[in-house]
Amino acid sequence: MARPTPPPRPVLADARLAALLEQCAALHAHLCPRQVLGVRMGLLGGRLLGLDVPQTGKRLLAFVETDGCAADGVSVATGCSVGHRTLRVIDFGKVAVTLVDVETQRAVRVTPSPHSRTLAAHYAPDARSRWHAQLAAYQIMPDDELLIARPVTLRVSLEALLSKPGRRVTCEVCGEEIINEREIVHEGMVLCRACAGERYYDPLP
Numbered sequence: 485m486a487r488p489t490p491p492p493r494p495v496l497a498d499a500r501l502a503a504l505l506e507q508c509a510a511l512h513a514h515l516c517p518r519q520v521l522g523v524r525m526g527l528l529g530g531r532l533l534g535l536d537v538p539q540t541g542k543r544l545l546a547f548v549e550t551d552g553c554a555a556d557g558v559s560v561a562t563g564c565s566v567g568h569r570t571l572r573v574i575d576f577g578k579v580a581v582t583l584v585d586v587e588t589q590r591a592v593r594v595t596p597s598p599h600s601r602t603l604a605a606h607y608a609p610d611a612r613s614r615w616h617a618q619l620a621a622y623q624i625m626p627d628d629e630l631l632i633a634r635p636v637t638l639r640v641s642l643e644a645l646l647s648k649p650g651r652r653v654t655c656e657v658c659g660e661e662i663i664n665e666r667e668i669v670h671e672g673m674v675l676c677r678a679c680a681g682e683r684y685y686d687p688l689p
């Protein structure tokens with residue numbers, strides 16, 4: 485009797501990447517090319533900054549330029565997360581991340597190469613679809629073909645962004661508490677950003 489053939493498995497570049505992808509897929513309920521990109525971007529950025537990733541402390545800060553799959557990949561690879569206040573989503577709708585070493589203020593922005601999709605087909609010629617080709621190829625393509633990394637300087641103040649932990653004030657209009665120095669002082673009044681005009685919702689009567 486013929487033995488059932490096992491399903492094809494993607495070629496993995498290394499065990500560490502495989503472990504991170506497994507962790508990411510568990511978080512995400514599936515594995516997709518953008519998660520692989522996110523993980524690879526996080527690993528490369530960490531390496532260029534000379535920091536071991538994933539980090540457990542607050543030394544590494546990530547600005548991801550989209551929500552979604554790539555952001556989960558970056559988070560798993562770098563250890564940066566919204567909950568640790570080390571990951572911020574700047575929603576430009578781009579698969580891109582800027583990683584910042586808060587101690588040295590060095591920063592590097594990593595994006596996929598514009599050729600990464602085309603090149604994927606060469607790295608996984610037998611894949612069932614373009615999606616499957618990307619999923620497999622992004623795991624084995626060398627960094628310099630998959631990604632572009634450039635040093636950058638930040639236009640935002642890290643000090644203001646990280647703010648003073650433990651600070652707490654109350655909005656003089658809505659009475660809600662504001663933490664992390666996110667209040668706005670207008671004509672001597674302490675306001676939350678919503679009451680200062682940035683409200684993104686309207687209360688129903």
Ligand SMILES: [Zn+2]
Nearest residue numbers: 515516519553
């Ligand atoms: Zn996904």
Ligand SMILES: [Zn+2]
Nearest residue numbers: 655658676679
């Ligand atoms: Zn308010």
